[in-house]
Amino acid sequence: MPGLLTRVTATARNALTNRPRAVLGGGWRATLYTGRGRARGVLAVGVVAALALAGCGDPPSARSNDSSKPLTIGISLPLTGDFSQPGTQARRGYEVWANMINAEGGMLGRKVELKITDDASNQDTVVADYTRLITQDKVDLLLGTFSSLLNYPASAVAEKNEMLYVEPAGGATRMFERGFKYLIYAQPATAPKQADVMVDWVKSLPADQRPKTAAYPTQDDPFAAPVIETLRKELEKLGVRTVYTTTYPADATNFQTIASAIAARKPDLVAQGAVFEDGVGLVRSLKQLNYSPKVLFQTSAPSNAGQYSDGIGAANTEGVFYTVSWNEKAKTPLNEEFVAAYGKAYNGETPAEDAADAFAAAQVLQAAVTKVGKIDQKALADWLHANEVDTILGKLTWDETGAPQSRFLLAQWQGGKVEIVAPDDRATTKTVINPKPGWK
Amino acid sequence: MTELIQALTLGLLIGGVYALLASGLTLIFGVMHIVNVAHGAFLVLVAMLTWWLWRETGVDPILASVVTTPLMFGVGWLLYRTVIVRIRGESVSMSVLLTFGLALTVEGLLNVTAGNKFRSATPGYFEESFRLGGISLPKAQVYGFLAAVAVLTLLYVVLTRTWAGRAIRASAQNPTGAALIGVSATATAALAFAIGTATTGVGGSIMSVLYPFFPASHYDWISRLLGIIVLGGMGSLPGALVGALVLGLAETLTATYSSLRWSTLVFYAVIMLVLLVRKQGLFGTRLREDVTA
Numbered sequence: 001m002p003g004l005l006t007r008v009t010a011t012a013r014n015a016l017t018n019r020p021r022a023v024l025g026g027g028w029r030a031t032l033y034t035g036r037g038r039a040r041g042v043l044a045v046g047v048v049a050a051l052a053l054a055g056c057g058d059p060p061s062a063r064s065n066d067s068s069k070p071l072t073i074g075i076s077l078p079l080t081g082d083f084s085q086p087g088t089q090a091r092r093g094y095e096v097w098a099n100m101i102n103a104e105g106g107m108l109g110r111k112v113e114l115k116i117t118d119d120a121s122n123q124d125t126v127v128a129d130y131t132r133l134i135t136q137d138k139v140d141l142l143l144g145t146f147s148s149l150l151n152y153p154a155s156a157v158a159e160k161n162e163m164l165y166v167e168p169a170g171g172a173t174r175m176f177e178r179g180f181k182y183l184i185y186a187q188p189a190t191a192p193k194q195a196d197v198m199v200d201w202v203k204s205l206p207a208d209q210r211p212k213t214a215a216y217p218t219q220d221d222p223f224a225a226p227v228i229e230t231l232r233k234e235l236e237k238l239g240v241r242t243v244y245t246t247t248y249p250a251d252a253t254n255f256q257t258i259a260s261a262i263a264a265r266k267p268d269l270v271a272q273g274a275v276f277e278d279g280v281g282l283v284r285s286l287k288q289l290n291y292s293p294k295v296l297f298q299t300s301a302p303s304n305a306g307q308y309s310d311g312i313g314a315a316n317t318e319g320v321f322y323t324v325s326w327n328e329k330a331k332t333p334l335n336e337e338f339v340a341a342y343g344k345a346y347n348g349e350t351p352a353e354d355a356a357d358a359f360a361a362a363q364v365l366q367a368a369v370t371k372v373g374k375i376d377q378k379a380l381a382d383w384l385h386a387n388e389v390d391t392i393l394g395k396l397t398w399d400e401t402g403a404p405q406s407r408f409l410l411a412q413w414q415g416g417k418v419e420i421v422a423p424d425d426r427a428t429t430k431t432v433i434n435p436k437p438g439w440k
Numbered sequence: 441m442t443e444l445i446q447a448l449t450l451g452l453l454i455g456g457v458y459a460l461l462a463s464g465l466t467l468i469f470g471v472m473h474i475v476n477v478a479h480g481a482f483l484v485l486v487a488m489l490t491w492w493l494w495r496e497t498g499v500d501p502i503l504a505s506v507v508t509t510p511l512m513f514g515v516g517w518l519l520y521r522t523v524i525v526r527i528r529g530e531s532v533s534m535s536v537l538l539t540f541g542l543a544l545t546v547e548g549l550l551n552v553t554a555g556n557k558f559r560s561a562t563p564g565y566f567e568e569s570f571r572l573g574g575i576s577l578p579k580a581q582v583y584g585f586l587a588a589v590a591v592l593t594l595l596y597v598v599l600t601r602t603w604a605g606r607a608i609r610a611s612a613q614n615p616t617g618a619a620l621i622g623v624s625a626t627a628t629a630a631l632a633f634a635i636g637t638a639t640t641g642v643g644g645s646i647m648s649v650l651y652p653f654f655p656a657s658h659y660d661w662i663s664r665l666l667g668i669i670v671l672g673g674m675g676s677l678p679g680a681l682v683g684a685l686v687l688g689l690a691e692t693l694t695a696t697y698s699s700l701r702w703s704t705l706v707f708y709a710v711i712m713l714v715l716l717v718r719k720q721g722l723f724g725t726r727l728r729e730d731v732t733a
Binding site (some may be wrong): 086096220246247248249251252253254256257258260261264277280281285286287288289304307310311312313316334439 | 443446447450456476556557558559560564565566568576578579581650651652658662691692695696699700701703704
């Protein structure tokens with residue numbers, strides 16, 4: 001009976017959210033996968049109610065610490081459907097970690113076994129998956145899935161069953177407004193704080209070299225807009241005058257009018273909440289008007305390496321800033337080993353950011369288990385709330401809601417390549433291109 | 441004042457391109473009462489082909505339509521003869537189902553063969569502008585607009601000055617009458633579908649330069665194009681032109697004087713207002729509904 005209700009609300013919801021990856025017209029779009037975005041906008045009403053029903057089962061307060069059996073870690077990932085690309089990368093990240101840890105003898109002296117199921121990018125299925133992993137398969141530990149859309153309901157299943165839930169993605173503000181005790185987000189910062197590192201950079205400039213005016217166009221996107229809004233407020237505090245703000249819909253295709261408005265106001269800095277094609281579109285339009293700001297920051301668009309440089313022309317990428325959670329060249333512990341192991345396992349490919357985030361989530365779980373020394377979910381969560389963990393993304397710490405308190409990386413396109421310019425401990429170069437050269 | 445002129449000219453340029461993209465859609469509906477939901481997917485398909493040709497051979501993307509247009513004519517003709525013809529005489533909703541299936545097929549094929557990535561052709565002029573006084577006219581948009589005018593003029597001439605065109609119009613206005621005087625309904629419909637599909641040759645090539653696209657981009661485009669032809673009157677070529685110009689102007693004027701976020705709303709509000717007064721759209725006629733009813 002309750003199951004029926006769950007099914008009905010979930011089906012209706014999926015009709016709205018489970019769309020092909022990207023942009024549909026107007027109101028019923030699902031947010032484009034941003035490379036770091038992770039949250040798809042609509043977190044539907046009724047999810048929580050559905051979870052209360054779905055999560056019945058014996059709370060596994062302390063699972064067996066029998067050392068003869070492998071340590072099982074339950075994971076559901078979007079291996080098919082809208083988020084299959086990031087989902088597959090996350091799976092690789094987890095598997096590279098499991099192989100590395102097993103080569104060293106596992107955790108707590110037990111071999112680690114991943115139990116990965118496919119949730120088909122569907123909120124309904126992800127809830128069923130985690131419920132089954134916890135109540136039927138009785139896994140020892142959990143790791144999170146991909147995107148806020150899926151992590152939102154999945155983390156509620158874990159919370160209900162009092163199991164630690166370390167997620168590699170899912171940085172939407174709403175994730176941390178529920179007061180969960182078992183949720184840990186294994187990236188450096190939540191969505192609105194992604195651009196803090198950019199603010200720090202502006203702050204580091206001598207007062208007379210800071211940008212004096214700024215324009216803030218942003219897509220109406222749950223990831224891009226909060227980043228830009230926080231950035232604007234912080235820069236205003238530093239005395240950077242806001243000369244233009246605008247929000248455009250996801251299906252906007254023509255950016256000439258926005259570019260004209262920006263060019264007319266001649267801001268020193270343009271900071272755009274750009275998912276992808278809007279980032280390319282605005283740069284093209286600015287170039288058509290021959291207006292090149294001294295500093296250009298875009299949220300996600302420039303992280304799509306080849307697609308971005310193809311879209312605006314490689315020469316025009318010079319000096320563009322963006323933020324990102326991980327870099328393959330970062331000198332963080334195990335990063336080099338991770339990149340090498342990944343390349344070895346997958347035809348010499350470079351890991352995607354999503355694979356690195358998953359690897360880091362597993363590192364966080366590993367640190368807690370090793371330090372606590374037993375599988376006690378509450379003790380694991382408490383330990384993570386109180387301690388710092390060193391990952392390939394850098395050092396991570398969390399507040400009581402599981403929101404991370406670190407900094408993203410500030411990346412900049414230099415000579416056709418991406419370099420990390422801040423923070424200092426993870427920078428790959430000391431050179432920062434400022435001001436940005438004019439368009440080529 | 442410059443701001444207003446800039447917004448108006450840009451709106452017209454953008455609208456012209458929209459008109460070209462919508463022209464095949466309205467033509468096919470006008471003649472066959474087929475709502476070709478796959479039109480957007482065909483545009484993306486051509487954009488992908490054009491991008492590939494441009495990258496491999498360096499040929500100008502807009503010139504590449506010399507190749508893609510006949511190709512899409514063939515694709516349209518073949519599709520009509522093999523697939524579409526089977527739903528002739530069925531309700532409009534059948535055509536929506538069938539062509540939606542075609543759209544998904546094209547999207548799936550592109551996903552597998554070309555990959556789920558954004559592309560855009562970037563010939564030398566893609567980010568340059570003509571300047572007239574204080575007004576800036578992006579070259580790609582201008583070329584797109586000129587190509588749109590050329591294609592729309594050609595379509596108009598074909599439809600009004602050639603026998604085949606008259607046959608198409610005759611079939612649209614009175615299928616029974618046309619059949620009585622010896623117009624083959626199937627051949628005419630196949631021709632109309634092929635011509636309608638062929639317009640995506642030029643449309644898609646311009647799209648590849650102006651708008652970054654990926655396989656699922658067609659959802660965005662088809663909703664926009666359907667809006668245009670509903671406003672203009674389904675089946676009317678001048679209607680598609682006017683509908684497209686209204687959309688282009690709605691975009692640039694709302695973006696200039698308010699915020700781009702309202703432009704979609706403004707456009708659909710215009711559609712609703714027009715439909716309240718004229719349920720057949722600006723240039724639609726009720727005749728066709730009477731004939732097929």
